[in-house]
Amino acid sequence: MTRIALGLNAHSGWAALVDRRRIELIDEADAYWAKQPYHAAEGLESDDARELVKRGSASARRLAVRELREGVKRAKRDQHEIASCAVLMNDPMPGWSVAEILAVHFRMHKAEGVLFRDALARAAETCGLPLVAIREKDLAEEAERALGAASARLTKSLAELGKSAGAPWGADQRQAALAAWVGLQGRATRVARP
Numbered sequence: 001m002t003r004i005a006l007g008l009n010a011h012s013g014w015a016a017l018v019d020r021r022r023i024e025l026i027d028e029a030d031a032y033w034a035k036q037p038y039h040a041a042e043g044l045e046s047d048d049a050r051e052l053v054k055r056g057s058a059s060a061r062r063l064a065v066r067e068l069r070e071g072v073k074r075a076k077r078d079q080h081e082i083a084s085c086a087v088l089m090n091d092p093m094p095g096w097s098v099a100e101i102l103a104v105h106f107r108m109h110k111a112e113g114v115l116f117r118d119a120l121a122r123a124a125e126t127c128g129l130p131l132v133a134i135r136e137k138d139l140a141e142e143a144e145r146a147l148g149a150a151s152a153r154l155t156k157s158l159a160e161l162g163k164s165a166g167a168p169w170g171a172d173q174r175q176a177a178l179a180a181w182v183g184l185q186g187r188a189t190r191v192a193r194p
Contacts, residue, residue, distance in 0.1 A: 007180030016172035023067040038108035064123035085124035086183030146185040
């Protein structure tokens with residue numbers, strides 16, 4: 001068996017997986033609100049806003065678990081052992097309530113950025129995968145330290161990997177691949193989650 005690591009780079013409603021797959025973190029029928037649940041909750045009554053955000057978070061977590069379980073099945077079928085699941089994370093949210101988040105537009109963006117990344121991290125743990133949480137803004141530094149290679153060398157290696165992997169191979173896939181390489185080393189800054 002070949003040891004591999006999953007690497008994930010999340011966005012609002014979806015994530016790029018290191019193997020160039022896009023995994024969905026929202027149900028298509030709910031896309032009009034679930035992609036940005038805090039934005040969708042803006043202007044609702046307090047209880048309704050909290051309920052909508054709660055539904056969005058629960059849905060993202062459920063779908064993340066489903067998608068990672070599929071990834072684990074693919075890995076086993078291909079005779080791979082998953083050493084870890086590396087998820088690019090944001091800084092954790094302060095202990096703001098939904099009302100406090102909705103009161104400041106920037107907070108809604110931050111909360112949604114954390115929501116989908118957190119769903120992936122929790123899904124990794126639910127699936128029994130060792131989680132390597134990497135602060136996205138520290139990825140290059142973490143990779144240099146964990147892999148013992150200069151940034152220029154890593155950039156070149158990622159470009160070569162992209163040529164052999166084929167399309168799509170954009171920034172999302174490069175970051176997911178770099179996170180997976182760090183994940184294979186099992187070393188990264190652990191980001192606390194609520």
